[in-house]
Amino acid sequence: MTFDGYSWLKALHVAAALLFAGGMLASSVVLAILMRVPSHAEQFAVAARRYDHLVTVPAMLVVWTFGIGVALSGSWFGSGWLNAKLLIVVVLSGIHGLQSGQLRRAAAGDVVETRWSIPVIMTAIVIIAILAVVKPSFR
Amino acid sequence: MHVMMLRRLRLASMLEGSTLILLVCIAVPLKYVGEWPPGVRLMGPVHGIAFLVYCWLLLQTVGAGLWPRREAVLLLLFAFVPFASALSMKLIEREIRVGGGEVRYL
Numbered sequence: 001m002t003f004d005g006y007s008w009l010k011a012l013h014v015a016a017a018l019l020f021a022g023g024m025l026a027s028s029v030v031l032a033i034l035m036r037v038p039s040h041a042e043q044f045a046v047a048a049r050r051y052d053h054l055v056t057v058p059a060m061l062v063v064w065t066f067g068i069g070v071a072l073s074g075s076w077f078g079s080g081w082l083n084a085k086l087l088i089v090v091v092l093s094g095i096h097g098l099q100s101g102q103l104r105r106a107a108a109g110d111v112v113e114t115r116w117s118i119p120v121i122m123t124a125i126v127i128i129a130i131l132a133v134v135k136p137s138f139r
Numbered sequence: 140m141h142v143m144m145l146r147r148l149r150l151a152s153m154l155e156g157s158t159l160i161l162l163v164c165i166a167v168p169l170k171y172v173g174e175w176p177p178g179v180r181l182m183g184p185v186h187g188i189a190f191l192v193y194c195w196l197l198l199q200t201v202g203a204g205l206w207p208r209r210e211a212v213l214l215l216l217f218a219f220v221p222f223a224s225a226l227s228m229k230l231i232e233r234e235i236r237v238g239g240g241e242v243r244y245l
Contacts, residue, residue, distance in 0.1 A: 064191075090191070093191070093195055094194060094195065094198050095198075096195075097194070097195040097196065097197075097198035097199045097202065098198045098199070098201060098202040099202060100199045100202060101144070101198065101199040101200060101201060101202025101203035101204075101205075102202040102203070103202075104141065104144070104199075104202075104203050105202065105203045105204055105242055108242070110204065110242055
């Protein structure tokens with residue numbers, strides 16, 4: 001069996017992306033529940049924050065690092081689909097930063113308002129999957 | 140309460156501002172006047188990463204309710220202007236001193 005570095009990079013990038021997306025959706029769901037049912041909010045928020053800290057943040061860093069590695073080794077930089085995907089990942093990472101702050105705030109006992117993150121994250125994940133697999137040409 | 144977040148943001152602002160100055164004031168002139176492009180090839184991605192980290196940390200503090208909307212927008216705009224990170228750092232230091240990292244905004 002020969003070592004195929006590109007496939008390994010891509011496999012680890014996809015694995016990290018799944019963990020990142022799952023963690024982001026989990027945080028969104030926790031925040032949405034806490035907004036409607038504020039009792040015991042601190043404990044839930046502390047647990048969600050711990051998961052975010054231990055799994056989602058490292059997964060995001062791996063997504064970025066290995067994603068850049070895959071793009072470089074596959075010479076994908078400059079492709080329209082990758083530019084679109086990069087833009088969406090930047091937005092997703094931004095939403096993650098916002099949610100990370102909201103979780104901290106909820107863990108400290110504050111009520112946090114969040115209404116739009118779940119549909120936005122789900123739509124972003126679907127678009128990213130299509131862009132990465134189909135690689136549509138924008139010309 | 141969230142002072143550590145603000146301190147991290149101040150550090151990220153310093154790194155983002157320094158890499159922007161290195162890129163715009165040294166690497167870009169070297170490329171176009173001195174015809175030496177490796178500086179931009181190195182500093183471009185380094186600044187890009189520093190900018191993304193700064194934006195992520197800024198949004199984290201916004202999510203934690205540490206900034207009014209106007210100041211959050213200013214902190215983002217300052218990241219695009221060379222030498223304006225000094226203003227960002229001043230704003231962050233003021234928030235550490237006055238707000239003490241307490242949640243003050245929705």
